[in-house]
Amino acid sequence: MIYLDNAATTCVDPRVVESMLPFFAENYGNASSLHAAGVVAARALRQARDTLVHVLALPPGDVVFTSGGTEADALAVLGAARASRGRRVLVSAVEHAAVYDNAHALAAEGYEVVDIPVDRQGVVDVAALQAAADPNTALVSVMHANNEIGTVQPIAAIGSWLKAQLPECRFHVDAVQSLGRLPIDVRAAGIDLLSVSSHKIHGPKGAGALFVRKGVRLKPLIGGGRQESGLRPGTENVPAIVGFARAAALAAAEREATRALLVPLRARLVAGLRKAFPDVEVNGHPTDHVAGILSVNFPGAQSELLLHHLEELGIAVSSGAACHARERGPSRVLKAVGVSQDRGTVRLSLSRFTSEIEITEALGALAAAVPAVRALRRRR
Numbered sequence: 001m002i003y004l005d006n007a008a009t010t011c012v013d014p015r016v017v018e019s020m021l022p023f024f025a026e027n028y029g030n031a032s033s034l035h036a037a038g039v040v041a042a043r044a045l046r047q048a049r050d051t052l053v054h055v056l057a058l059p060p061g062d063v064v065f066t067s068g069g070t071e072a073d074a075l076a077v078l079g080a081a082r083a084s085r086g087r088r089v090l091v092s093a094v095e096h097a098a099v100y101d102n103a104h105a106l107a108a109e110g111y112e113v114v115d116i117p118v119d120r121q122g123v124v125d126v127a128a129l130q131a132a133a134d135p136n137t138a139l140v141s142v143m144h145a146n147n148e149i150g151t152v153q154p155i156a157a158i159g160s161w162l163k164a165q166l167p168e169c170r171f172h173v174d175a176v177q178s179l180g181r182l183p184i185d186v187r188a189a190g191i192d193l194l195s196v197s198s199h200k201i202h203g204p205k206g207a208g209a210l211f212v213r214k215g216v217r218l219k220p221l222i223g224g225g226r227q228e229s230g231l232r233p234g235t236e237n238v239p240a241i242v243g244f245a246r247a248a249a250l251a252a253a254e255r256e257a258t259r260a261l262l263v264p265l266r267a268r269l270v271a272g273l274r275k276a277f278p279d280v281e282v283n284g285h286p287t288d289h290v291a292g293i294l295s296v297n298f299p300g301a302q303s304e305l306l307l308h309h310l311e312e313l314g315i316a317v318s319s320g321a322a323c324h325a326r327e328r329g330p331s332r333v334l335k336a337v338g339v340s341q342d343r344g345t346v347r348l349s350l351s352r353f354t355s356e357i358e359i360t361e362a363l364g365a366l367a368a369a370v371p372a373v374r375a376l377r378r379r380r
């Protein structure tokens with residue numbers, strides 16, 4: 001199988017697996033225990049936290065380990081809104097469901113939740129955001145890189161404006177798709193809350209983190225012990241957190257090399273597809289995008305059928321977010337950027353393990369699958 005669905009999840013790097021192994025059967029202590037086994041686990045957690053602080057050059061604050069990106073997003077959105085006096089929450093229209101759905105759930109608690117539109121390339125309308133933000137705004141949440149179309153948002157412009165105009169308002173950035181792929185300047189972008197996830201960067205599933213800038217108040221989602229500064233009760237998943245930190249360090253160290261590999265591979269895909277299908281459209285921004293994500297749409301080809309066809313040819317891709325893969329029709333994100341109903345979208349997402357041969361084979365498979373799926377439609 002040729003795996004081109006790295007925005008959904010990635011393989012675990014063997015170096016990450018190796019870093020985790022001692023924490024299953026040997027150093028299995030509870031990081032809150034006072035005896036030697038607990039001390040070893042607590043030290044591993046501390047080192048993992050220090051690694052994230054270093055890799056992300058974080059300002060003073062807490063790194064709160066969670067079960068993944070979804071929980072980090074939920075803690076940021078629900079936790080910051082509930083701890084604030086403000087009753088207004090702004091989110092971009094293309095946020096991942098972990099932000100979008102949790103923000104909209106706040107409407108039931110009396111919050112006014114406002115969607116900020118994006119243009120056809122998926123870039124958030126900063127003027128609309130500035131017009132919607134007021135002193136009653138508890139939180140603004142805008143992702144760094146979009147998981148479906150790869151578009152990168154102007155988070156520095158948004159964050160610095162918010163800090164100058166509405167210093168009480170909290171700024172959350174979901175960096176799940178940009179960690180290890182783009183530089184993230186938390187200080188310059190005035191970010192108060194930053195979500196990251198392990199399994200998108202060749203780390204294990206079951207670990208993520210929320211950075212909480214010093215002085216930012218959050219209401220925990222659940223009650224329990226005092227772990228993670230009281231913000232995320234529950235015994236920490238030490239092996240996964242150790243693996244996450246190792247994955248983050250590797251992704252940072254190899255970021256430029258990965259980019260140098262992915263930029264030409266993505267360009268080859270685009271050129272090959274344009275040659276085979278002059279009517280193909282690339283979704284998202286032509287230049288401000290993460291190197292590893294390419295979302296394209298083909299007129300007259302249903303997305304679901306295309307994915308099945310490609311699967312039969314040994315190519316694993318998706319149309320958009322894996323967590324909504326079973327829903328029919330264009331996703332909320334594709335609708336927000338104006339992809340019409342009659343165009344089928346395929347998202348190809350690459351990683352540092354993707355090879356040139358795989359790209360050649362994927363192009364060959366698409367050249368066969370698109371006409372086959374179009375022919376099916378004509379026959380019906």
Ligand code: PLP
Pocket residue numbers: 007008067068069070071073096098143145146147174176177197198199208321322
């Ligand atoms: N945010 C974005 C942008 C994502 O792409 C994802 C994963 O699909 C998430 C949040 C959720 O992360 P996790 O799968 O670690 O819960």
